[in-house]
Amino acid sequence: MLVHLMHVHVASSLVTATATPPPFVPDDQRDPRWTPRLWGILAVLCLVMFLDGLDVSMVGIALPSIGTELGLSTTSLQWIVNGYVLGYGALLLLGGRTADLLGRRRVFLIALAVFAAASLVGGLVDDGTLLIITRFVKGVAAAFTAPTALSILTTTFREGHARNKALSIFAVFGASGYSSGLILGGLLTSAGWRWNFLMPVPLAILALIAGIALIPRDKPADAGGHDLAGATTLTAGMLLAVYSVVSAPERGWADPVTITLFMLALALLTAFVLVERRVAHPLVRFGILRIGPIVRANLAIIALFGSYLSFQFMLTIYFQAALGWSPLRMALALLPAGLIVAFGSPYMSRVIDRYSTQRPIVAAMVSLSAAYVWFLAFGGDATAAYATDILPSVLLIGLGFMLAFSSIMSQATAGVHDSEQGLAAGLVQTSGQIGGAVVLAATTALVTAGSHTADGMAAATFEQFRPGLTLVTGVAVAGLVVMLVPSRRRRRDAEPDPVADEVLAPVAP
Structure with missing residues (x-):
């Protein structure tokens, strides 16, 4: 339903857009009501966020079918996922800064077109190596669309209530994409794994057309x-x-x-x-790393992504390998967490307005830590009941994500000059991707080290996963400690270079 409503916003905005749109005024403080065009811009950005989440979860469900049809080994299958992570995590920081230097609209639209083309090719190839290459290209494209979308949002919506509200809606679509991908991945794979790659193509084309019509032109940074x-x-x-x-x-x-x-x-x-x-x-001004709240926001997203991605990885293997759960049952078991984020995130702007960002992030880390401790205590028993032993952890994780995502993104970009919003957005997203990859790699090493089978997973037991779960819990607790440490330096403006002091005002296309 949420996706349908946002698609309605896109459609209505396209109808009202003309070849010569009226002057665009992003300062919502002059007009407390958002115009249809402003809603349309947010819809485009949210649709791209939705596609990112959708792609990751759908492809994961289809891996066994891909391996069977293309004759890929388990190692090769891992690179269908890791190829995306490689391109995405490695170029995020460059992608965000490139948007500042070359223009956000231009970089966003070009990267979105590449994403759509790579999705189409990925659904048509018959060679495993080519499929991995398309995944890498999609990761590279996402490395430019993700921080650019966030920087367009933070420069379009004024810092404060309007930006917090927009970020909350933005977060909804990330969670909705991931949650929808879990279910759609199972359904589309039954019809043929190629549909998992082809289905995002028309949505990406829709976002591209709407972006061309709605996103205002912006000047590249004068400096850099x-x-x-x-x-x-x-x-x-x-x-x-x-x-x-x-x-x-x-x-x-x-x-x-x-x-x-x-x-x-x-x-x-x-x-x-x-x-x-x-x-x-x-390319990167290191002065931004002297701002305490921004540094803590980047550390917090490492704890958030690193702990959850590793927890989900272990949960998926344990439930399917040890307990014999089907992929669809696994997806449904995790679905409540995504639903909490999807339906709760729209209210996060009010929470941030009232309590700022520090308290919600602290509460999120408490919730995540409690989730992992609960599962360690009760969820690992083969006779564990889902409703009483597993569901509480899933719900606490959803609550933690709901509280953390918008708050971290808001804290990581607040007080930063418009000319460096792409840098700040790329920095926090890079921290999440790289940090998540490092924690997942360490978790994988701990899990496989405790295995006594050739493939490391065939005879999975809970005790094999206990060291990894303990690490995940420690990462979440470390995130809590980081957020509780008082900052020695008060937040101040990110002090862009003097030659970049001019405020960048979007120019209508």
Whole structure:
């Protein structure tokens, strides 16, 4: 129903849009009511957020069918997921800053077109290697659409109530996409796994057409230049770092190749830091990392994504391998968490308005920690009842996500100049992706280390997962501690470079 309502907003906005739209005034303080065009812009951004969540969960459900038809091994199947993570996590920071330097509208629309094309090709290929390549390309495209969408939102809606409300709606569609993907993935896979790749194509095209009509043109940042050396070292370093993390559990953390890759990634990222300190217009201004609340928001999203992704990974394997649950039953078991986020997030703007961002994030970390402790205590028994032993953990996780996502995004971008909103958005999303990948890799290593079978999963028992669950609980508790530590530095403006002080006003297309 939520998706249908937002599609209505898109359709109505397209009807009212003309070739020469009226002047666009994003400052909602001048007009407390949002115009149809403003709703339409938010609808486009939310639809893209929905597609990101939808894609991740749908493809995960289809992996066994893909492996059977294309003759892929388990290792190859993992790269259908990891290929996306590799492109997405490695280029997020570059994607956000590129939007600042080249223009948010331009970068967003080009990346969205690439996403749609890669989805179409992925649904038509008959070769596993080509499929993995399309997944990597989709990840790269998402690395540009995700932070650019967030920076368009934060520059379109004024900081305060309007932005908090928009972020809350934005969060709804991320959760709705993921929740819908769990169910749709099971249904579409029964009709053929290719539909999992083809179904997002018309939605992406709809978002592209609506974006062209509705998103206002914006001026690229006057400052920033073209930091080619910084872009090269950052991209190569992040690619190697993410690849090292996602491949380490399979190859071995102490393997010479793994160690060499980590050393090369560290060398490239060190070179990036040195370059950024010397160039006149750095790709990433490190001064933003001196703002305490922004740093804590980035650490909090590592705890949020890292703990949940690892928990879901273990839960999926344990319930299906040890307890014999079907993928659809597994999806339905996790669905209440997504529903809580979907239906509760619209009210988060009021919560943030009243309590700011610190208290909701603290409450979220408490909720997540309690969820994992509860499952450790009661959920691992093979005779555990879903309603009393498992569902409480699922509900607490949903509550934690509902409280955390909008609050973290708001805290991570508040007080940042418009010319650096893409950088702030890319930074927090990179923290979530890279942090989540690191925690998941460590969790995978702990789980497989406790296995006594050849594939590490065939004879899964709860005791095998206990060390991983303990790590996940520790990550959530660490996030809580970080948020409770008082900041020594009060929030202040992110101090953009003097030559970038001009406020960027969107220009109607």
